[in-house]
Amino acid sequence: MTATAPREALWSRCAGCSSLLYRKRLRRNLDVCPECGAHTRLGAPERLRQLVDPGSLRPLPDRLPEADPIDFVDVLPYPHRLSAARASTGLSEAVVCGTATIGGHPAVLAVMDFRFLGGSLGCAVGELITQAAERALDDGVPLILVTASGGARMQEGALSLMQMATVSQAIAALREAGVLTVSVLTDPTYGGVAASFATNTDLVLAESGARMGFAGPRVIRQVTGRALPEGFQTADFLLRHGQVDMVVQRRSLRGRLVALLAATGSGRPPRPAVPRQDVAARRERPADDPVVVPPPAGDAPADRDAWDTVRVARHPGRPTTLDYLDSVFDGFVELHGDRLAADCPAVVGGVARLDGRHLMVIGHQKGHTTAELVARNFGMASPAGHRKALRLMRLAARLGLPVVTLVDTPGADPGVGAEEQGQAAAIAENILTLTMLPTPVLAVITGEGGSGGALALAVADRVLMLRNAIYSVISPEGCAAILWPDRSAAPQAARALRLTAPDLHRLGVIDEVVPEPAPAAHHDPAETARLLRAALLANLLPLLDVPTATLVRRRRQRFRRFGAARGLSRAGVR
Numbered sequence: 001m002t003a004t005a006p007r008e009a010l011w012s013r014c015a016g017c018s019s020l021l022y023r024k025r026l027r028r029n030l031d032v033c034p035e036c037g038a039h040t041r042l043g044a045p046e047r048l049r050q051l052v053d054p055g056s057l058r059p060l061p062d063r064l065p066e067a068d069p070i071d072f073v074d075v076l077p078y079p080h081r082l083s084a085a086r087a088s089t090g091l092s093e094a095v096v097c098g099t100a101t102i103g104g105h106p107a108v109l110a111v112m113d114f115r116f117l118g119g120s121l122g123c124a125v126g127e128l129i130t131q132a133a134e135r136a137l138d139d140g141v142p143l144i145l146v147t148a149s150g151g152a153r154m155q156e157g158a159l160s161l162m163q164m165a166t167v168s169q170a171i172a173a174l175r176e177a178g179v180l181t182v183s184v185l186t187d188p189t190y191g192g193v194a195a196s197f198a199t200n201t202d203l204v205l206a207e208s209g210a211r212m213g214f215a216g217p218r219v220i221r222q223v224t225g226r227a228l229p230e231g232f233q234t235a236d237f238l239l240r241h242g243q244v245d246m247v248v249q250r251r252s253l254r255g256r257l258v259a260l261l262a263a264t265g266s267g268r269p270p271r272p273a274v275p276r277q278d279v280a281a282r283r284e285r286p287a288d289d290p291v292v293v294p295p296p297a298g299d300a301p302a303d304r305d306a307w308d309t310v311r312v313a314r315h316p317g318r319p320t321t322l323d324y325l326d327s328v329f330d331g332f333v334e335l336h337g338d339r340l341a342a343d344c345p346a347v348v349g350g351v352a353r354l355d356g357r358h359l360m361v362i363g364h365q366k367g368h369t370t371a372e373l374v375a376r377n378f379g380m381a382s383p384a385g386h387r388k389a390l391r392l393m394r395l396a397a398r399l400g401l402p403v404v405t406l407v408d409t410p411g412a413d414p415g416v417g418a419e420e421q422g423q424a425a426a427i428a429e430n431i432l433t434l435t436m437l438p439t440p441v442l443a444v445i446t447g448e449g450g451s452g453g454a455l456a457l458a459v460a461d462r463v464l465m466l467r468n469a470i471y472s473v474i475s476p477e478g479c480a481a482i483l484w485p486d487r488s489a490a491p492q493a494a495r496a497l498r499l500t501a502p503d504l505h506r507l508g509v510i511d512e513v514v515p516e517p518a519p520a521a522h523h524d525p526a527e528t529a530r531l532l533r534a535a536l537l538a539n540l541l542p543l544l545d546v547p548t549a550t551l552v553r554r555r556r557q558r559f560r561r562f563g564a565a566r567g568l569s570r571a572g573v574r
């Protein structure tokens with residue numbers, strides 16, 4: 001920021017609705033049109049003013065040695081264009097970097113400015129953002145990137161292309177160190193910026209109305225010769241296609257960042273690095289532990305028939321994952337998308353607090369009404385749903401957040417599209433990743449635990465199960481159709497499958513039965529929430545003290561036992 005910006009005009013016309021707006025009124029409204037809600041582009045200095053705590057910004061150096069690396073000339077020599085951009089914006093380059101606090105949370109910010117040569121990514125911009133990332137690494141504080149760019153700076157040739165790799169490896173170093181990275185996509189973010197640090201951060205937020213893509217609409221129209229669909233590449237399009245975690249209105253952006261920084265950025269207790277209990281733990285818990293565990297004392301509600309339990313587990317009034325996120329947890333911030341192609345509505349996940357502790361919660365979502373159930377695909381996750389869950393599990397591990405999963409699915413989506421998109425491999429990758437995820441994982445079967453789709457969220461250090469939930473390799477109807485003369489044998493199949501919580505507890509498949517108020521959870525959701533919360537805390541807190549290596553080794557032992565499952569003998573099952 002070397003020169004003063006030129007005087008602003010008193011009035012401006014909204015690009016969205018053509019209203020003539022008094023400039024000061026527009027600015028008071030964060031440059032969002034009060035008439036139509038269109039978000040006007042912001043320069044980097046104004047963006048920083050809106051985001052950081054007043055007086056907290058400490059600019060990082062913004063000047064690098066002059067560079068015109070390939071002596072580029074079009075109708076004007078490149079240095080002339082640079083000088084003109086500097087004069088018109090008052091900036092040294094197309095990015096402004098600094099340290100600041102946001103809601104009291106320290107962060108390093110790099111904010112791009114589209115007015116400066118279209119926010120293009122040249123060597124200086126790449127270097128400045130890289131230095132900001134290195135500062136974040138040194139300080140161990142989150143890096144926040146606000147992007148606005150047409151892409152790489154062609155006046156610097158292939159050297160500008162290389163900046164995509166330079167900045168990406170700085171992001172990778174933060175990822176390795178478990179330091180949060182966030183990008184905020186603003187309008188427009190395209191080309192080399194979109195295909196690197198705008199999207200390879202831990203979290204990607206899109207400002208309302210922002211467009212992001214690799215190729216710009218003009219290029220795509222030229223190449224394909226086709227008109228583009230309405231809303232193509234807009235923030236809402238990106239959310240639908242799984243490419244951003246959330247779309248945020250400008251007035252909510254600062255608050256959202258504060259919530260995310262609080263949940264993921266700072267204040268987490270360091271996990272013990274040395275597995276000092278390793279040897280003792282191995283002795284006390286040999287791999288060939290008997291899998292039969294005593295049933296819980298004092299929790300013996302009148303035995304409900306297995307088929308009745310199936311019907312209770314499927315009851316549309318039964319609390320869903322989103323209900324529990326509201327009643328058991330605090331401050332849930334939902335994260336969306338698999339970063340590839342879709343956002344599966346049957347899986348929800350995000351950061352939340354349990355008794356003041358931050359964690360990642362991931363669960364299947366059904367619904368109470370037919371419309372909700374249809375919209376959520378009855379809680380049957382697509383491959384994109386499994387990949388979203390996988391992304392959030394890995395993010396949690398990087399940031400040192402424990403994972404709590406809430407399992408309630410009839411099974412993974414069995415459709416044609418799911419097969420085309422690799423359903424089997426998607427489930428397999430989740431199961432494998434969970435066996436080695438270096439953070440505590442606590443799973444709760446809350447309703448239906450249907451087959452591989454359930455296990456994709458349930459390879460955990462502790463597996464709990466609500467008293468009237470079910471967990472099974474196949475639905476009773478499916479089992480009856482295969483092994484009995486017809487599907488009407490489902491009640492017999494339900495009994496034979498040993499799918500109730502008490503049975504699975506005796507088999508050692510689950511570690512604890514979470515009691516439900518009588519007669520069942522949906523009759524008293526508040527009491528159910530209280531019981532679940534108590535069970536979660538009782539099981540989670542001891543895991544937090546276990547060194548990661550021990551945690552993972554014990555988790556593997558837990559699932560290693562089942563090969564020689566002695567508990568399957570009749571003696572083990574009442």
Ligand SMILES: [Zn+2]
Nearest residue numbers: 014017033036
């Ligand atoms: Zn407007």
